Structure formats: structure tokens, C-alpha cells
Amino acid sequence: MTDTREFDLVVFGATGYVGKLTAQYLLGAAPAEARIALAGRSERKLAAVRDEIGAHDWSLVVADSTDQDSLDALAARTTAVITTVGPYLRYGMPMVAACAKSGTHYADLTGEPLFIREAIDTYHDEAARTGAKIVNSCGYDSVPSDLSVYQLYRRTVADNTGELGDTTLIATMRGGVSGGTIDSGRAMMEIVAEDKSKGAVLSHPYSLSPDKSMEPDVGRQSDLVVSRAREIDPSLDGWVGTFVMASHNTKVVRRSNGLLGWVYGKNFRYRETMGVGSTPLAPLVAAGVTGGVVGALAVGSLLSRFRAGRALLDRILPAPGTGPSEQTRENGWFRMRTYAHTTSGARYVATFAGQGDPGYKATAVMLGESGLALAFDEKPELAGILTPAAAMGDALTERLRAAGMTIEVEALG
Known part of the structure; x- marks a missing residue:
């Protein structure tokens, strides 16, 4: 999929607080050849974020959580999407729908069990059919x-x-x-x-x-x-x-x-x-x-x-x-x-x-590395509405260790 789609990874909600932090982290962490785009409602604001963080080669995609066609078009252009557009109960489900339909991998920051339950009930089977890994709670939670x-x-x-x-x-x-x-x-x-x-x-x-x-x-x-x-x-x-x-x-x-x-x-x-x-x-x-x-x-x-x-x-x-x-x-x-x-x-x-x-700072690392893992790493074949451990447990663990986080297990007795 990486070779056939226009982008490897799109950050949706890049003009928001955590979205911009995540985009800034990706600028230094992503492979030099990574094809990354910033997405949101306002091209002017997206351009300002791109200039502020210095990602001058990244593309901009205008898409709105209230416009399903725009989200469908976005999802079809990329291997993976990171979305920080919340609260997810109010604004998040259309992006889940778009990714499940097009077989696009997805990572979010939700801490909302009601949103995840609705996503499971509505889109798990379709995502499993298309091969989409819809991964919730990819920040400090959880x-x-x-x-x-x-x-x-x-x-x-x-x-x-x-x-x-x-x-x-x-x-x-x-x-x-x-x-x-x-x-x-x-x-x-x-x-x-x-x-x-x-x-x-x-x-x-x-x-x-x-x-x-x-x-x-x-x-x-x-x-x-x-x-x-x-x-x-x-x-x-x-x-x-x-x-x-x-x-x-x-x-x-x-x-x-x-x-x-x-x-x-x-x-x-x-x-x-x-x-x-x-x-x-x-x-x-x-x-x-x-x-x-x-x-x-x-x-x-x-x-x-x-x-x-x-x-x-x-x-x-x-x-x-x-x-x-x-x-x-x-x-x-x-x-x-x-x-x-x-x-x-x-x-x-x-x-x-x-x-x-x-x-915030640590969450931007976790979410950014989750997006990179979904876009580039070998992962289990499991698809649908998933969790970080089920979707990319070992791959994400190694990425976060390489990013400077301590993840270790010690025997006590």
C-alpha cells in the first residue's frame, strides 16, 4: 500500500494543540523519504503550521470532520492517518468510517470508551474486511x-x-x-x-x-x-x-x-x-x-x-x-x-x-511513533478496531525505546 498511495502518513487536526506537537515530532523522527501531509479545515492555518515547524516539503490536504466526502478522499490517498480531532464522540466517527472503508490504518488519542464501543459495533467488521488497523488510545492513554x-x-x-x-x-x-x-x-x-x-x-x-x-x-x-x-x-x-x-x-x-x-x-x-x-x-x-x-x-x-x-x-x-x-x-x-x-x-x-x-510532549512521541509503525513496520495480520498492543505491540515497543523511553521487565522472584 505504501507504494500505491500518494502519502505514507497524514496528520489530521494538525492546526490543533496536540496535532501541531505531533507534526513537529514527526519532522525529526520520520524517515527522510517519508511522504507526510498535514490535514485540516483551513489551508491557511495548515500552511502557517507547516511554516512554523519548518516542514516546507509536506503537502496540505483540506478536509473537514463534517464533510464525509472530504474524509473519504483523504483516507484513500494515504497508508495511515493520525487524527487528533476531538472530542472523538462529537467529531471522530466520520474518519473511522473513511479509514475502515478504504483499508487505511488509523491512530487516535481517544480516552472515550463510548466512542470506542460505537466504533467497534459499527466499523470493526468492515475494517477487518478491508485490512484497516483502526487503533484507538495511542497516547499516554493508553x-x-x-x-x-x-x-x-x-x-x-x-x-x-x-x-x-x-x-x-x-x-x-x-x-x-x-x-x-x-x-x-x-x-x-x-x-x-x-x-x-x-x-x-x-x-x-x-x-x-x-x-x-x-x-x-x-x-x-x-x-x-x-x-x-x-x-x-x-x-x-x-x-x-x-x-x-x-x-x-x-x-x-x-x-x-x-x-x-x-x-x-x-x-x-x-x-x-x-x-x-x-x-x-x-x-x-x-x-x-x-x-x-x-x-x-x-x-x-x-x-x-x-x-x-x-x-x-x-x-x-x-x-x-x-x-x-x-x-x-x-x-x-x-x-x-x-x-x-x-x-x-x-x-x-x-x-x-x-x-x-x-x-502532551510524551503523547506526541507515542502518537507519532504509532503512525510511523502503522505506515512502515511489519505488524500482525489482525485488523479491525484494535488496541496498541494488539495492532503493533513489539514494533511500537521498539520504536519508543529508540525514541528514548524506558520499557523493560524485571523478574522480582
């Missing part, structure tokens, strides 16, 4: 989570130490929050406020599964956590609370397990937490973190039901298209450590770490 568990699985197979059992991620990080991230959360809350049945997709741990009946029967799995870290692994100290993106990331990891044939094991249980330290106040901090996540969701859901509440959220929350300063992006960092116990009693920890604001 690449570190997904690849960490995938690499743990690969290590247990190499060591012949049995299947994965209790597996828990502990996140530590420093970074900012953008208006686009906030807007995605609001889009989901507004839809759930209009249709209560959608709430089950957000609350059910296997709502993105390819076949819920095949999932491990390991009892209730809650995304809300307040516990001592040593309950995760005896080597740890301190306390953990709920990780803010646990509800989404855990669903993606469980979908990967299903797409790969439930290879992680019949006892695989997965959750995500955030480390809060070991001071005397740490238990209160852990409870506060967890309570804050629950409270924010409850208040946001309530306000989203009413016009006046939505207007209030418009005034107090960051606007779409905004994000952290360059200094914040540069000073940020993240470290995800995922502890796993196997059925043979072996213990492992996977470390996924990097420099730069996780949601």
Missing part, C-alpha cells in the same frame, strides 16, 4: 498501560512462568492538563446525561471486550482503590489511590487480552493506581485522590444535565485547543510501574518511563 502488560505477558512466555494473575499499575508523574482532555470528559458526561444506558459502558470492566463471555471470571474488579502499596507487591512501601484514567486504560488492556485470544490468562485481574507516598498523611491523600475522582465525575455528570450547568462548566474549565506551557511540557515526566504475579508464583515488574509532560 500506550504505557497496554504495552506494559503486553511485555509482561511476553516475558512470562519466554520464562515459562505461567499465566498472568493479579496485575497492578502504579503511576507517578508530573504534567499539565489541556482543554481538549477536559472537553472529551465533558462530551461523555453529556451523552450519559442524555442516555443513561450509556453509563454501563463506562462502568463495566469488560465493556470493550470482543466477547464478554470469554473473559476471565475473577469476580468484581473496581477501578476505585485506596490501599497500602505492599498489598500490590511485598517489596513496596507507602499508599496508593485511584489513577484518574484507570477506568479507560483498564478496559483497553482487557480488550487487548481478548483480541490476542485471552493469552494473558484465565486468572488475569488488572487495575491501575497512583502512588501517593509514605508520609503519615499518605492514607488521607490516597482517599482524597480517589474521592476527588469520584466527586469530579459526579459533579460533572450532574451539571452536564442542565443548560445552566453546562454554561458554568464553559466558564470555569480550560477551553479546547489550550494546553500546558512549553516549560511545563519540558519539565514533565512519568513513570508507570506494573507489578504482576503469575500462576507459578513468579513476580515481575514492568517499567515504562519517559521525560516530558506525559499528556
